[in-house]
Amino acid sequence: MNLLLKIVLRNILRNRRRSIMTGSAVAAGSLALLLFGGFTSYIFSGLETGNVQRNGHLTVFHSGYFLFGEGNPAAYGIAHYRGVMELIHDDPILRPMINVMTPTQSVLGIAGNFTGTVDASKTFLGIGIVPSDRERMRGWDPYDTRAVNGLDRRMADSEESVGLLGLGMARVLGLCGPLRLKDCPPAPDTAAAQTPGTSAVNREVLDLADRDTGEHPNAAQGEPRIQLLAATADGAPNIVSLTVAGVEQQGVRELDDNYVIMDLPLAQQLVYGRGEHKVTGIVLQLARTRDMPAARARLAALIRQHRLPLEIRGFGELNPFYGQVVRLFSGIFLFMTLVMGMIVLFAVVNTMTMNVMERTNEIGTTRALGVRRQGIRRQFLMEGMLIGAIGAAVGSLLAIALSLAVNHAGLTWVPPGNANPIPLRVDVLGKPGLISGAWLGLVLVATLAALLPANRAARLSVVDALRHV
Amino acid sequence: MVPRVSSSSVVRLSRVLKTYRVGSTDVKALDDITLAIPANRFSIVIGASGSGKTTLLNLIGCIDTATDGAVEVCEEDVTRLSDDRLADFRSRHIGFIFQNFSLVPVLTAYENVEYPLILLGMTVASRRQHAMAMLEAVGLAEHAHRFPNELSGGQKQRVAIARALVKRPTLVLADEPTANLDSVTGASIIALMRRVQAELNTTFIFASHDAQLISHADDIFAIRDGALLEHRMETEQ
Known part of the structure; x- marks a missing residue:
């Protein structure tokens, strides 16, 4: 030594x-x-992991959506979004990096439950998604956090009028009992306190909602339904019926009290009615987070090359909390x-x-x-x-x-x-x-x-x- | 091994002055010393405590510098050397034997003796050969792997002598080497040093008041109050 x-x-x-x-x-x-x-x-x-499972790594929006579009998602829809998705999907540089690419539609409106003993309504913040894509995104766990246990089959691509609510939203709309939720007190009976004529208006709302969406088969089995009212892109009022398959509690109370997840076509129908169906964003979940800068740069190049009125945001920008x-x-x-x-x-x-x-x-x-x-x-x-x-x-x-x-x-x-x-x-x-x-x-x-x-x-x-x- | 100095004087001091600053006053430790110490002899510097013996040895050993004057050791003007060059010079030419033995406590007797050879950059095999030969010469081959705290005072001083001589230095400096030893052990150490000095033909310079040691000296340099009183040659060169 x-x-x-x-x-x-x-x-x-x-x-x-x-x-x-x-x-x-x-x-x-x-x-x-x-x-x-x-x-x-x-x-x-x-x-x-939580952010990427929910929001993906990158989201493509219509230009200006990030700063101004939250208040009026309909005005900032991406037209011909399938063409944009094809463009991204066919790109030889981006394709190997992408795990899931899925469109989403944001909706703002009023949700109401007029079907039972509770007569309640409140504003909602909704998101229209593709359930199968959402499930694939929930499976992203390269760090083995095991934050998501098992598959969630409550929503399906084929059942367009089925959705989920935040726990707070379900409580306010008096769905704790019908959904058999734990730690969720049932709402008091307010039907008796209704002003005369209210029940007739409520019935009309129900009829309108069912006319467009049709009654979901599960409704017959006892799953509660709510009505979602929103203004279309043209400014006309629109209403759809949503069968609530359960709740998905959100970590932030403000979001939990307002959250509605629905199938993309239902959200599009609510926002665009019989007009052209657009989407608010195209979410890209990558296989690896470290590919984010490269994927973002490539996306930006594609957007520039095709002169598309689009912008790209990362999950960190969309969720400053992160x-x-x-x-x-x-x-x-x-x-x-x-x-x-x-x-x-x-x-x-x-x-x-x-x-x-x-x-x-x-x-x-x-x-x-x-x-x-x-x-x-x-x-x-x-x-x-x-x-x-x-x-x-x-x-x-x-x-x-x-x-x-x-x-x-x-x-x-x-x-x-x-x-x-x-x-x-x-x-x-x-x-x-x-x-x-x-x-x-x-x-x-x-x-x-x-x-x-x-x-x-x-x-x-x-x-x-x-x-x- | 280090080449021998052919000149008859291994150390030459010319008008050497050494002062220390104590508070606001300068104290002269050595005052206008001029001397030449012959090579291959057993020389001793004698004088009362505080007379300047240790200071003189420190200057010759290149571990201290003169305030004024010239100090030439092994034909090298050491006053001109940088600190690193002085360290290299010491490692090549000078061996030290201290009053309190000053062995490195975490090294065995063998490793203490081997240390100077490592500084010279010798190979492992060569170091082993020289270190063991030197330990045998001082009668401590059997204790080679003992640590200093496992050795007696006399044994420690033998290890110190082996360490000083293992590189065959031109000059060995010993400051009161028998002061911490009983008279019998001191006598055996003196005999040992005398023997190896004769065998290796090395220059030994001591600072001591030990009468036994003085009786073995070839040259005696007496100093008082920092000044050289006399140089007495006890045996012919």
């Missing part, structure tokens, strides 16, 4: 207790960074990294300063034998570096063991923006970049911390060092 390394290792062992204490500080820093980093990484993966959470946790992680770095820095500086003081005479001896200043500096730097390396390695192993224990403990939690609990996981082992980054960072901090005492040792006068007792 190299003599320098031998001297360094034996000196670390010589001051065993001190080295263990310092190494423990480094290990604790490494453990905390990796566990929090692993948890943060899992949160990011979970958020990304970026806010990422920035929040990144900030906390950075702060924690700084705190841990400072703790390691001071621990190593303290230990190495004591080591230099205790070995002053030894430094004088080796300098007298012919060791250069640089040799002394190197010895103490290597000592700090080794303490850091061993401590960080122990911390990494502990973090991996603890993360595996947590991952197998069956714990669950509800992440921000989610409505349902998902498995709690700390993703350390699957993040070699995080492990190596934390290890290298802590070794670097420990080495830098040793630099000051090492320089002091190297600058010692040989005579003064030999005189030191």
